[in-house]
Structures are given as C-alpha cells and as structure tokens.
Amino acid sequence: MTPTKAARLRPWLFHTAMGTLAALWLLPLALVLVTSLRTFDDLAARGLASLPTGLTFDSYRQALGAGEWRAIGNSLLITVPVVVATLVLASMAAYALARHRIPFRRTLLLLMLAGNLLPAQLLLIPVLKLTERFGVFDSRIGVIVVLTAVGLGFYTFVLHGFMRGIPHEITQAAKIDGATTFGVYLRIVLPLTKPALAALGSLAFTWTFNDLLWAITLLRDETKLPVTPAILGMQGQYFSSWNVIAAATVLAAIPTVIVFLRFQRYFISGLLIGSAK
Amino acid sequence: MSHLTVNRRGFLAGLGALGMTSALGACATSTTPAPAASGSGATSKALTLKSRETSDKSRKAMQALLDEFLKTNPQYKPSLNTMEAAAFQQQIRADLTLATPPDVLTWFAGEIASDFAGQGLLLDATSVFPTDGYSPQFAALSADASGKKIFIPTNYYWWGMFYRTSHFEKWGVSEPKTWDEFIALCKSLKGKGVSPLALPLADAAWLTASWFDYLNLRINGAAFHRALLAGQESYEDPRVAKVLDVWREALPYLDPAGKGLSFQEGSAKWQQGKDAIFLCGPFLADAMPAEVKADVNFFQFPIIDPAVPVAEEAPLDGFIASAHTANPDGALAFLKYAATPAAQELYLKISENTLIPANGQAKSPHPTPLLEKGRTMVAAAADVTQFFNRDSNDDQLNALTTALVRFIDKPGEAAGILKQWQSDSAKARGN
Missing domain, CATH: 3.40.190.10 (Periplasmic binding protein-like II)
Structure with missing residues (x-):
C-alpha cells in the first residue's frame, strides 16, 4: 500500500514546493509593481513593507515626464544595431572558423574567448581614450561599436559550436550544386542556425539593453543616455523617489519582456545547443 | 594541428593582418587632429554646465541660472547636462582630461579640488573671484596651493x-x-x-x-x-x-x-x-x-x-571650470555670475534646498528659524572644516x-x- 500512497503524494509535494519557489521568485517583482503605484509620502512615512494607503499612476506620469520615453528610444537606437551587427558578424566569423581550414583558427577562437574573460572595468579607460581619438566619444555610434566588439567573442564561440554540428554532407551538396562560399553561408548555414541566432539575439538584446557601465563611460550628453543611466539619474544624492524609480524600472523592462516572450520558443530550444553531441 | 599547416597562404594572411593593424594605426593618427582642432579652437560659444544635482527642483534651478546668465551674455550657448552624483564623481577625472571637456562643473571645496588644480586641470578663476562677499575662510578654501582661485563657492550647509x-x-x-x-x-x-x-x-x-x-x-x-x-x-x-x-x-x-x-x-x-x-x-x-x-x-x-x-x-559647494575648456571666456563669465548674490539667491529660491548662500551679501530666499540657527552656529565657530572625505x-x-x-x-x-x-x-x- 505504501508505494502507491507515496506515488500519489509525490505530485502534491512537487507542486507545493514549486509553487512556493515560484511565489518567492515573483515576490520582488510584485513588490516593485506595488511600490510603483504608491505615493512617495506614503512610502516615506510608513515604509516599503507597509500596506499601501492608496494606489495611483502618478509615478508613471512623473517617470515619463522626466524624459523616459527619450531614454528608452535611445536604448533601442543603440540595442537594435548592436544585436543585428553582432549576429551578422558573429555568424560569419563562426561559419568561417567552423567550416574552413583557416590557419590559427583554434588560436583565434581561444583568443576571442580569452578576451571575454577580461573584466570590462580593465578596458574602460583605454577604450574611452580610443573612442576620443577616433572622434566617436559621446556618440551613439561609439557605444554601438564598442558594445558590438565586446560581445562578439562570446557569440562567435557559441555559434561556432553550433555550426560544427551541421553535417558536412549538406554544405558539400550545396557546393556541388554550384553554391559559392557566401551562398552556402546565406542559404544553408544561416537558416539552419536560426534557433541559435534567435536565442543569442534575445540574450544580446537583454544584455545590451541593460548595459550601464559602457553607457556611462562613453556617453556624456544627457539627451543621448539610454534608459539604465537615465533611471540612475532619478536617484537623488541622499533621497530617491522609490515609487518613481520603480515605475521607471517597470517601463524599462517592457521592451526586454516583449523580445523575450516573442523569442522564448527559440530560447528554450537554443539552450539545448550542443547538448545532443 | 593548424599551426603546422602554415604555408604561403598563412604567411600572406599574417601579412594582411599586419597591414590591417598598421592601416588602423594610420587611421587613428590621421583622425586625431580633427576633434582636437574643433575642441580647442577657442572660438567656441557653447558652454556646457555639468551638474550632479539630480532632484527635479535643483535641475530647474540650474537651468534658471543658465537662462538668467544668457540674458546678460547672449553671445554664449549654455546647456545643462545632469549626471547622477555617484556616476558624476566616477566620471569627473576622465571628464577633466577630455579633449572636449564640460566647461563648468559642480564640485565641492577641499582636497580633491586642490588635487585637480595641482594637476593643472582647473581654470584659474582669480580674475572673476569677488574681492568682497566671501569670508576669508571661504576665500582660502577656494584657492589652490599657490593661492590661485580655482573654485567659486555658491552655498554651504552644516551638520x-x-x-x-x-x-x-x-x-x-x-x-x-x-x-x-x-x-x-x-x-x-x-x-x-x-x-x-x-x-x-x-x-x-x-x-x-x-x-x-x-x-x-x-x-x-x-x-x-x-x-x-x-x-x-x-x-x-x-x-x-x-x-x-x-x-x-x-x-x-x-x-x-x-x-x-x-x-x-x-x-x-x-x-x-x-x-x-x-x-x-x-x-x-x-x-x-x-x-x-x-x-x-x-x-x-x-x-x-x-x-x-x-x-x-560646513561643507561648501560650488563650481569649477576645466582648464581645457574650448570656451574659457564663457566659463569665466559664468563663474563670475555664479559668485553674485543674485545668482545664489535665484538658485536657492527655485531649488528650495535647506542651504545657506556662500556669498555673505546674499539672503536666504526661504528664511526659516532652522536655517538661521545653522547660519548663526557656523558664523560663531572658531574654525570650519568641510567633511572627512572633502578634507582628505x-x-x-x-x-x-x-x-x-x-x-x-x-x-x-x-x-x-x-x-x-x-x-x-x-x-x-x-x-
């Protein structure tokens, strides 16, 4: 009797445990949402943990009034080119390194990976001076180039692993049918890499959109700042309107959430990249 | 192993890579003068004020200062750039060494300002520092080691x-x-x-x-x-x-x-x-x-x-100007304006902060018993310090x-x- 009883109990245990975990996971998000709907005086007088006395959309109006639309626009102006450029360049590099007998290809790949292990803080000052020399300091183009460059190594490495899994027979068949190297890349390799590209794309979008360090290093003009430093700018030296910052954070999360929901199908299959080998 | 297959092709690729880097290098050197030339042309009329006052009212007050300054100095094009205080503090060293730095910046009196001055990063503001209005203590705090005025105090508070x-x-x-x-x-x-x-x-x-x-x-x-x-x-x-x-x-x-x-x-x-x-x-x-x-x-x-x-x-806040500014005349004109009682009253009127104007001739626009008590306490003190990190x-x-x-x-x-x-x-x- 006991085994069947245990078997009946198991899903219950599983669901209670997972339900609790999920609730714990969602609690901070719920707290941010509630905070964004409260007034500052209410928060200051009664604390974050108290029950709200009333709910209002005022903080959202304040956040948007402080120029958050412009900041989100700036973020997209930086993020979209970075994601596109990264994926195009990384997929080309990965294809070349995975399918062509380029001398030092292994060294190149390791070098790219090693570059990723360097902490970004180490590069801040040299890169700042470089962008100044090239005349792209305090411009979106400069940030786009730098963010593309710092991410490229990692994406190439992941795509390289994925492309090595594409059977040689397919690319060879295309070549026999007269496809050029670029044709094979465009018509065979790219479509087959789509899940990995989508997964990496949504990752790249999140990372670039949430970047703060490079933005505050390479940009100075308030009107060009993306949304992360703009939210930082809402903090006072001593006091911050928690409700307005919470509202601004909720708004800033919307684009990433949309991208993630749109690509989550690929994202989950993308997580399995290389796992079947 | 790939490195064993290095032959003519690999050698050529290596040469190509070398050529590429030297071309990039050439590119870097050839573009250098461009931004520098546009920056140090000394004819620039733009005047950027970089501020670390992020609160809504302080932003408005800073903007009001620039608007008022523009009325008497219409030849300049002032603009306000606000950065969160911690990021501001992190950026300032890089800012002051840029080829095109912000012209005027908010800062505080003390050792760090003297350090900047010692490195030649700050504009000499002796010519626009008012001869009266500031207490001898504040005037001394505004000078670097050689006695040059490098800081214009605008307001202070107390602990x-x-x-x-x-x-x-x-x-x-x-x-x-x-x-x-x-x-x-x-x-x-x-x-x-x-x-x-x-x-x-x-x-x-x-x-x-x-x-x-x-x-x-x-x-x-x-x-x-x-x-x-x-x-x-x-x-x-x-x-x-x-x-x-x-x-x-x-x-x-x-x-x-x-x-x-x-x-x-x-x-x-x-x-x-x-x-x-x-x-x-x-x-x-x-x-x-x-x-x-x-x-x-x-x-x-x-x-x-x-x-x-x-x-x-009594921590003292105010403005500094960058030594590398493209518009030294404009920066000095603004510092001169910022030192006036009118400017300091205007700023405090709009920002509504509990601060005391640094120029003794300026009156608090929102006088309260608290503010008066603070002012009296500081005035009666035999000596004034800034704060631990400002003094070190x-x-x-x-x-x-x-x-x-x-x-x-x-x-x-x-x-x-x-x-x-x-x-x-x-x-x-x-x-």
Missing part, C-alpha cells in the same frame, strides 16, 4: 544633531549642551523605549565619518584634525584612541538595526520617531513633507572639552569606514583597529 520638536516635547526632553548631558539624554530616551541615535550604515557607512570628525574636533581641535587627515599625525596617536574611548560611551545608544538600514530607510525611521536623534546635515529633511520640515530642529554637537575652540563642519579624499574615507564599522561591532578592539587604520591610511597615501 548637527537633528531631532523633531514635537517628538522631544512628547518625550519631555530638551537639547543637551555638553557630552555628559547628551549621554544622560540618550539614557533617558532609552528608558522611555525610544532608540536614541540613528546611524544607518547599509549604503551610507560614510556617516561614521561625521561622528569621528566631530568627536575629534571637540576633543583634539581643528588643527590636530587637519594634521591627522593630511598624514602628519598617526591614527595610533593616544589622542585618536581618546576619540574612540569617548565614542564608546555613546555606542550602546545607537539603533542596533542601523547596520542593515539604507540611509533612506534610516531617515524614514527617524521621521516616524522610532529613532530620536540623527547626526546629519539639513538635507536629511529635504524630501520630507512640509509639516515634517516645519517640525525639524537640531542642536549643536555637544561640547566635550570646553578648553578646545569650537569648530563646525575618498581612499582615506574608505580606510575610515573600514575601521569605524569594525569598531562599532567590536568596541573592545580599539588598539588593533587603530593600527590597521594607520596602515590602511598610509597605503592609500602611497607610502
């Missing part, structure tokens, strides 16, 4: 033991004058079930510096304090040990939850009356509702040794917070802590 009048009445207690009265007050508050002293440390460990500064000023005086911060005296000196000995008497009255509270949470707790007294500046109440602001009061840090001349902390630098402040946070935890280990502090401080100084 004190802040409390809420209505709460003190409710508890039936009054302001202490001496350290013994202060300890007695803490004891009686604790007896009434109120936590006497607020000291939130989670994100504001620097607040410990206010206690150290004041205790040191009250026990050993301003001259020793300055010498200690400048590295001429040691933290292992018995006089510093005395400071910790006196502070140990107050430690039992600190809010035990303070270590886990952020500054904002700590000030909310003080506002609610759960903590009675907060050693702080008047900015403590800046974000609080009007009825709370009207209820805020403070008393002077208690006198410990009546023989020591009374010194107060942020590395020294880190050494202090490490030592004092440990001291609050383990008040019995003062000797070891002071030894470590001296070594940290010397290391940060680079010797």
Whole structure:
C-alpha cells in the first residue's frame, strides 16, 4: 500500500514546493509593481513593507515626464544595431572558423574567448581614450561599436559550436550544386542556425539593453543616455523617489519582456545547443 | 594541428593582418587632429554646465541660472547636462582630461579640488573671484596651493544633531549642551523605549565619518584634525584612541538595526520617531513633507572639552571650470555670475534646498528659524572644516569606514583597529 500512497503524494509535494519557489521568485517583482503605484509620502512615512494607503499612476506620469520615453528610444537606437551587427558578424566569423581550414583558427577562437574573460572595468579607460581619438566619444555610434566588439567573442564561440554540428554532407551538396562560399553561408548555414541566432539575439538584446557601465563611460550628453543611466539619474544624492524609480524600472523592462516572450520558443530550444553531441 | 599547416597562404594572411593593424594605426593618427582642432579652437560659444544635482527642483534651478546668465551674455550657448552624483564623481577625472571637456562643473571645496588644480586641470578663476562677499575662510578654501582661485563657492550647509520638536516635547526632553548631558539624554530616551541615535550604515557607512570628525574636533581641535587627515599625525596617536574611548560611551545608544538600514530607510525611521536623534546635515529633511520640515530642529554637537575652540563642519559647494575648456571666456563669465548674490539667491529660491548662500551679501530666499540657527552656529565657530572625505579624499574615507564599522561591532578592539587604520591610511597615501 505504501508505494502507491507515496506515488500519489509525490505530485502534491512537487507542486507545493514549486509553487512556493515560484511565489518567492515573483515576490520582488510584485513588490516593485506595488511600490510603483504608491505615493512617495506614503512610502516615506510608513515604509516599503507597509500596506499601501492608496494606489495611483502618478509615478508613471512623473517617470515619463522626466524624459523616459527619450531614454528608452535611445536604448533601442543603440540595442537594435548592436544585436543585428553582432549576429551578422558573429555568424560569419563562426561559419568561417567552423567550416574552413583557416590557419590559427583554434588560436583565434581561444583568443576571442580569452578576451571575454577580461573584466570590462580593465578596458574602460583605454577604450574611452580610443573612442576620443577616433572622434566617436559621446556618440551613439561609439557605444554601438564598442558594445558590438565586446560581445562578439562570446557569440562567435557559441555559434561556432553550433555550426560544427551541421553535417558536412549538406554544405558539400550545396557546393556541388554550384553554391559559392557566401551562398552556402546565406542559404544553408544561416537558416539552419536560426534557433541559435534567435536565442543569442534575445540574450544580446537583454544584455545590451541593460548595459550601464559602457553607457556611462562613453556617453556624456544627457539627451543621448539610454534608459539604465537615465533611471540612475532619478536617484537623488541622499533621497530617491522609490515609487518613481520603480515605475521607471517597470517601463524599462517592457521592451526586454516583449523580445523575450516573442523569442522564448527559440530560447528554450537554443539552450539545448550542443547538448545532443 | 593548424599551426603546422602554415604555408604561403598563412604567411600572406599574417601579412594582411599586419597591414590591417598598421592601416588602423594610420587611421587613428590621421583622425586625431580633427576633434582636437574643433575642441580647442577657442572660438567656441557653447558652454556646457555639468551638474550632479539630480532632484527635479535643483535641475530647474540650474537651468534658471543658465537662462538668467544668457540674458546678460547672449553671445554664449549654455546647456545643462545632469549626471547622477555617484556616476558624476566616477566620471569627473576622465571628464577633466577630455579633449572636449564640460566647461563648468559642480564640485565641492577641499582636497580633491586642490588635487585637480595641482594637476593643472582647473581654470584659474582669480580674475572673476569677488574681492568682497566671501569670508576669508571661504576665500582660502577656494584657492589652490599657490593661492590661485580655482573654485567659486555658491552655498554651504552644516551638520548637527537633528531631532523633531514635537517628538522631544512628547518625550519631555530638551537639547543637551555638553557630552555628559547628551549621554544622560540618550539614557533617558532609552528608558522611555525610544532608540536614541540613528546611524544607518547599509549604503551610507560614510556617516561614521561625521561622528569621528566631530568627536575629534571637540576633543583634539581643528588643527590636530587637519594634521591627522593630511598624514602628519598617526591614527595610533593616544589622542585618536581618546576619540574612540569617548565614542564608546555613546555606542550602546545607537539603533542596533542601523547596520542593515539604507540611509533612506534610516531617515524614514527617524521621521516616524522610532529613532530620536540623527547626526546629519539639513538635507536629511529635504524630501520630507512640509509639516515634517516645519517640525525639524537640531542642536549643536555637544561640547566635550570646553578648553578646545569650537569648530563646525560646513561643507561648501560650488563650481569649477576645466582648464581645457574650448570656451574659457564663457566659463569665466559664468563663474563670475555664479559668485553674485543674485545668482545664489535665484538658485536657492527655485531649488528650495535647506542651504545657506556662500556669498555673505546674499539672503536666504526661504528664511526659516532652522536655517538661521545653522547660519548663526557656523558664523560663531572658531574654525570650519568641510567633511572627512572633502578634507582628505575618498581612499582615506574608505580606510575610515573600514575601521569605524569594525569598531562599532567590536568596541573592545580599539588598539588593533587603530593600527590597521594607520596602515590602511598610509597605503592609500602611497607610502
């Protein structure tokens, strides 16, 4: 009797445990949402943990009034080119390194990976001076180039692993049918890499959109700042309107959430990249 | 292995890569003069003011300053650029060395400004520094080591033991004058079930510096304090040990939850009356509702040794201009305007901050008894200091917070802590 009883109990245990975990996971998000709907005086007088006395959309109006639309626009102006450029360049590099007998290809790949292990803080000052020399300091183009460059190594490495899994027979068949190297890349390799590209794309979008360090290093003009430093700018030296910052954070999360929901199908299959080998 | 297959093709690829780098190098050198030329053309009329005042009203006040400046100087094109204070502080060294730096920046008087001046990063503002209006102390604080004026003070504030009048009445207690009265007050508050002293440390460990500064000023005086911060005296000196000995008497009255509270949470707790007294500046109440602001009061840090001349902390804020500015005339014109009583009154009128204008001829646009009490206290002081990190630098402040946070935890280990502090401080100084 006991085994069947245990078997009946198991899903219950599983669901209670997972339900609790999920609730714990969602609690901070719920707290941010509630905070964004409260007034500052209410928060200051009664604390974050108290029950709200009333709910209002005022903080959202304040956040948007402080120029958050412009900041989100700036973020997209930086993020979209970075994601596109990264994926195009990384997929080309990965294809070349995975399918062509380029001398030092292994060294190149390791070098790219090693570059990723360097902490970004180490590069801040040299890169700042470089962008100044090239005349792209305090411009979106400069940030786009730098963010593309710092991410490229990692994406190439992941795509390289994925492309090595594409059977040689397919690319060879295309070549026999007269496809050029670029044709094979465009018509065979790219479509087959789509899940990995989508997964990496949504990752790249999140990372670039949430970047703060490079933005505050390479940009100075308030009107060009993306949304992360703009939210930082809402903090006072001593006091911050928690409700307005919470509202601004909720708004800033919307684009990433949309991208993630749109690509989550690929994202989950993308997580399995290389796992079947 | 790939490196064994290196042959003619590999060699050519290598050559190509080399060519590429040299081409990039050439590219870098050939583009260098372009931004520099447009930057240092000295004909620029643009005037960027970089500010770290992020609050809504302060932003408006800064913009109002620029608008007013434009009325009398229509030839310039001023613009405001605001950056969050922590990021501002992180960026300023890079900013001042840029080929096209911001022209005018908000900053504070003290060692860091003198350091910048020593590196030749600040514009000489001697020609626009008013001959009267500023107290000799403020004028001295605005000069670098060689006596050149490099800083234009605009306003200052003070530090004190802040409390809420209505709460003190409710508890039936009054302001202490001496350290013994202060300890007695803490004891009686604790007896009434109120936590006497607020000291939130989670994100504001620097607040410990206010206690150290004041205790040191009250026990050993301003001259020793300055010498200690400048590295001429040691933290292992018995006089510093005395400071910790006196502070140990107050430690039992600190809010035990303070270590886990952020500054904002700590000030909310003080506002609610759960903590009675907060050693702080008047900015403590800046974000609080009007009825709370009207209820805020403070008393002077208690006198410990009546023989020591009374010194107060009065941090002085103002503007600096970059030495590499493309528009030195505009920057100087703006600094000249910022030093006038009219400009300082305009700024405080709109920002509504509890600050005192630095120019003695300027009047507070929103005079309150609190502001008057602060002004009187600073004016009566025999000496004025800035604040620990303003009188030294942020590395020294880190050494202090490490030592004092440990001291609050383990008040019995003062000797070891002071030894470590001296070594940290010397290391940060680079010797």
